[in-house]
Amino acid sequence: MAPHAEQLTRPAVRLRGLTRSFAGRTVLDGIDLDLPAGQFTALLGHSGSGKSTLLRAVAGIDHGVAGGGTLTAPERVSVVFQDSRLLPWRRVLPNVLLGAAGGDAEERGRAALAEVGLGGRERAWPSELSGGEAQRAALARSLVREPELLLADEPFGALDALTRIRMHGLLRRLWERHRPCVLLVTHDVDEAIVLADRVLVLDRGRIGLDLAIDRPHPRSYRDPLLGEYRERLLTALGVTEDPA
Amino acid sequence: MTTVTTTTTPAAPAPAGPADGEERQVRRRRRLSPGRRLPAARMLGPVLVLLLWAAASAAGLLDPGAIPAPWTVLETGARLWTEGTLADDILTSLRRAGTGFALGLTAGIVLALAAGLSRAGEALIDGSVQLNRAVPTLGLIPLFILWLGIGETFKVAIIAIVVYIPIYLNTHAALSGIDHRFVELAEVQGLSRPAFVRQVVVPGALPGFFVGLRLGVTGSWLGLVVLEQINATSGLGYMMFQAQNYGQTDVILVGLVVYGVFGLVSDTLVRLIERRVLSWRRTLSS
Numbered sequence: 001m002a003p004h005a006e007q008l009t010r011p012a013v014r015l016r017g018l019t020r021s022f023a024g025r026t027v028l029d030g031i032d033l034d035l036p037a038g039q040f041t042a043l044l045g046h047s048g049s050g051k052s053t054l055l056r057a058v059a060g061i062d063h064g065v066a067g068g069g070t071l072t073a074p075e076r077v078s079v080v081f082q083d084s085r086l087l088p089w090r091r092v093l094p095n096v097l098l099g100a101a102g103g104d105a106e107e108r109g110r111a112a113l114a115e116v117g118l119g120g121r122e123r124a125w126p127s128e129l130s131g132g133e134a135q136r137a138a139l140a141r142s143l144v145r146e147p148e149l150l151l152a153d154e155p156f157g158a159l160d161a162l163t164r165i166r167m168h169g170l171l172r173r174l175w176e177r178h179r180p181c182v183l184l185v186t187h188d189v190d191e192a193i194v195l196a197d198r199v200l201v202l203d204r205g206r207i208g209l210d211l212a213i214d215r216p217h218p219r220s221y222r223d224p225l226l227g228e229y230r231e232r233l234l235t236a237l238g239v240t241e242d243p244a
Numbered sequence: 245m246t247t248v249t250t251t252t253t254p255a256a257p258a259p260a261g262p263a264d265g266e267e268r269q270v271r272r273r274r275r276l277s278p279g280r281r282l283p284a285a286r287m288l289g290p291v292l293v294l295l296l297w298a299a300a301s302a303a304g305l306l307d308p309g310a311i312p313a314p315w316t317v318l319e320t321g322a323r324l325w326t327e328g329t330l331a332d333d334i335l336t337s338l339r340r341a342g343t344g345f346a347l348g349l350t351a352g353i354v355l356a357l358a359a360g361l362s363r364a365g366e367a368l369i370d371g372s373v374q375l376n377r378a379v380p381t382l383g384l385i386p387l388f389i390l391w392l393g394i395g396e397t398f399k400v401a402i403i404a405i406v407v408y409i410p411i412y413l414n415t416h417a418a419l420s421g422i423d424h425r426f427v428e429l430a431e432v433q434g435l436s437r438p439a440f441v442r443q444v445v446v447p448g449a450l451p452g453f454f455v456g457l458r459l460g461v462t463g464s465w466l467g468l469v470v471l472e473q474i475n476a477t478s479g480l481g482y483m484m485f486q487a488q489n490y491g492q493t494d495v496i497l498v499g500l501v502v503y504g505v506f507g508l509v510s511d512t513l514v515r516l517i518e519r520r521v522l523s524w525r526r527t528l529s530s
Binding site: 077145 | 426429431432433434435439444447448450524525
């Protein structure tokens with residue numbers, strides 16, 4: 001199940017001594033991290049731990065945030081946000097094509113919509129989509145760019161539990177087909193374990209735990225062997241089971 | 245409205261559950277919203293007023309010198325159109341309002357774009373416009389007469405100012421209030437600045453622009469009326485002013501009706517355009 005070996009040799013993302021701080025409060029405290037090309041990584045942490053700050057730094061959209069360190073990322077980067085961010089004044093297909101260049105862009109847009117199961121909804125308005133559909137359109141938009149790096153900031157956080165499970169399957173299938181390097185920011189331990197091959201825990205501005213999840217896909221939420229990973233991650237997050 | 249029609253679904257034979265208390269069939273709650281709209285509701289009030297006016301005139305309850313009957317107004321209108329200068333007056337007034345409006349619209353859009361899209365533009369323009377707004381435009385009339393003479397130029401200039409201010413204010417507010425999340429998205433999607441402006445900023449600012457546009461249209465008629473009644477030698481306002489001197493109430497009413505038609509037609513037109521351009525918004529309210 002491991003991605004192609006020659007892909008893994010070339011890191012897609014490389015962070016060295018990355019620091020970021022808001023109003024004197026250090027959020028990222030010198031992070032060193034390599035994300036190999038084609039690897040599916042999840043980043044866990046408490047709210048306010050700096051997960052999003054890290055993602056936004058890698059995406060290059062943290063204007064005006066103080067910090068230093070070096071950061072390399074691929075040319076083609078896509079970001080999926082927690083909200084779908086579909087422009088309400090554009091129909092679905094033009095939304096998916098936002099910023100896409102090239103004569104075959106429309107074709108790729110239609111293909112991407114079909115891939116996420118929204119074939120036939122090209123002419124719908126964003127306001128006519130359900131939350132899950134809107135998020136699938138956002139995924140399609142990120143695919144059109146054929147990204148080498150896909151950054152996802154709690155992309156399923158606003159969805160209901162059932163839709164979320166379906167979206168997990170979709171995201172994993174898309175990853176298997178396109179093999180971008182994925183950095184999925186989430187606060188959901190189960191989501192991280194089921195989806196990712198490597199889980200990072202951000203703790204006090206540093207990578208507190210770097211855990212490889214060595215289980216075959218598709219993974220089931222009921223797989224008892226995943227329980228061990230869950231325990232370790234919860235401990236790293238400082239969550240202890242209340243004996244009462 | 246005391247009757248409440250409830251269409252309860254024919255209850256399947258009352259569920260014979262283990263009723264430990266008495267069972268009550270669910271009654272729909274009393275509706276608090278006003279309910280469905282009456283057909284052609286907008287026109288109902290005006291038509292009623294017209295009918296009352298006609299009835300009162302026919303019954304001789306109204307002094308024809310103060311409020312002539314509706315048909316008298318119509319007759320006078322027809323007479324002024326065929327024998328008098330009504331058509332010319334209307335054209336003159338329309339030209340004034342149209343020219344002033346076009347200038348104001350252009351100025352409002354250009355200034356709002358310049359101020360909304362660049363910090364330098366904002367620094368130069370926004371403060372000045374806000375100052376301009378603080379001075380009631382009609383108060384500028386004496387100054388403008390001294391500068392531009394009492395001809396058409398000054399009238400057009402005043403109307404243009406009355407029009408540009410609401411268009412500028414609303415468009416600028418919409419441009420600078422663009423959702424930060426969409427700016428971020430445009431950055432992530434690698435949009436160039438012109439593409440960002442064209443695909444995100446301008447469409448996002450259109451609803452605000454239309455608010456300004458409708459205020460501007462109303463403003464252009466308001467400015468027109470005031471200007472034509474203060475100092476004009478032609479146009480609708482002048483006609484009405486003359487009629488006041490001769491006590492011709494019916495002529496004044498003809499002028500008011502024409503003004504009313506102007507306002508109604510232009511507002512409807514703007515609303516139609518708005519509906520077409522902002523068709524994506526309709527899905528929200530429907």
